[in-house]
Amino acid sequence: MEILVCVKRVPDTAENEIGVNRDGTDIDRDDLVYSVNEWDNYAVEEAIQIRDKVGGNVTVVSIGEDDAEEVVRREMAMGADNGLLLSDGAFKGSDGRGLATILKAAVEKGKYDLILTGAQADDGAGQVGGMLAAMLDWPYASLVNLVEILDDKKIKVGREIAGGNQEMNEIDLPCVLSIQTGINEPRYVGIRGIRKVASVEIPVKGAADLGVAADAVGQGGAKVNRLDYFVPELGEGAEMLEGSTEEIIEKLVEILKAKGGIK
Ligand SMILES: Cc1cc2nc3c(=O)[nH]c(=O)nc-3n(C[C@H](O)[C@H](O)[C@H](O)COP(=O)(O)OP(=O)(O)OC[C@H]3O[C@@H](n4cnc5c(N)ncnc54)[C@H](O)[C@@H]3O)c2cc1C
Numbered sequence: 001m002e003i004l005v006c007v008k009r010v011p012d013t014a015e016n017e018i019g020v021n022r023d024g025t026d027i028d029r030d031d032l033v034y035s036v037n038e039w040d041n042y043a044v045e046e047a048i049q050i051r052d053k054v055g056g057n058v059t060v061v062s063i064g065e066d067d068a069e070e071v072v073r074r075e076m077a078m079g080a081d082n083g084l085l086l087s088d089g090a091f092k093g094s095d096g097r098g099l100a101t102i103l104k105a106a107v108e109k110g111k112y113d114l115i116l117t118g119a120q121a122d123d124g125a126g127q128v129g130g131m132l133a134a135m136l137d138w139p140y141a142s143l144v145n146l147v148e149i150l151d152d153k154k155i156k157v158g159r160e161i162a163g164g165n166q167e168m169n170e171i172d173l174p175c176v177l178s179i180q181t182g183i184n185e186p187r188y189v190g191i192r193g194i195r196k197v198a199s200v201e202i203p204v205k206g207a208a209d210l211g212v213a214a215d216a217v218g219q220g221g222a223k224v225n226r227l228d229y230f231v232p233e234l235g236e237g238a239e240m241l242e243g244s245t246e247e248i249i250e251k252l253v254e255i256l257k258a259k260g261g262i263k
Contacts, residue, residue, distance in 0.1 A: 039118025077193035088206035093219030100131035129178035
């Protein structure tokens, strides 16, 4: 089975204090530590497990600037067979539809049976997977937390639905799935894996290679234009706890005790 996994390089929320930049156009990106989007890491693990069961190849693709290569390489160190970077000045500022347009072109340049995306990324839009499926006219399942390969034409997928309930579906290949966290336990990436792929050449494709019209993507092609980024005003009754972690914990415990939440 030929599997393509879409991965995004995102600020690592465990390593950074995220704030809004001065003019409110983006988060403040100075000195941020980046990593692979958490959901995408689960998607790559799932792809590797499927390949190990039924054979084939896993290709990891990212759209971004040169530094997006680091997440592609990391996921190759995890066990993906191939990497692909989609990079072009024309891609900058793309909305979800623009990203899906670029990914569709890459899918059509290859021969894939299964496309995995994360259920969402740092912007929390949760739109790229569904849009990609619609553009390809392939079936789509979102929030997938179980994948079982039935044969080379059909797979079974479990979906998380409201109230902790579970749904099972049969879906035709080729298809697109957006993967929910918790579907598996992503493997640890060891130094040996990192060394193995350190000098592997990762192909880079731009708009012309993919046959993507530059004005259909990027800021100019965006149909959803971000107006502002801001931290919402504190609502009435909201109290921000300040101080060191220990002080915050102490204050929180006091509040919970005073409100009868804990004894
Ligand atoms: C400087 C800047 C300007 C922006 N301007 C706009 C704007 O004007 N309008 C707007 O709508 N958005 C804008 N964005 C947001 C950006 O385009 C979003 O990433 C996009 O809308 C998709 O949302 P998301 O990241 O939440 O992805 P989701 O749709 O939540 O992501 C789902 C999955 O799609 C895949 N995916 C997402 N991004 C990538 C990627 N880069 N490479 C490979 N796979 C990917 C991953 O598998 C991911 O798990 C801007 C972002 C930046 C940094």
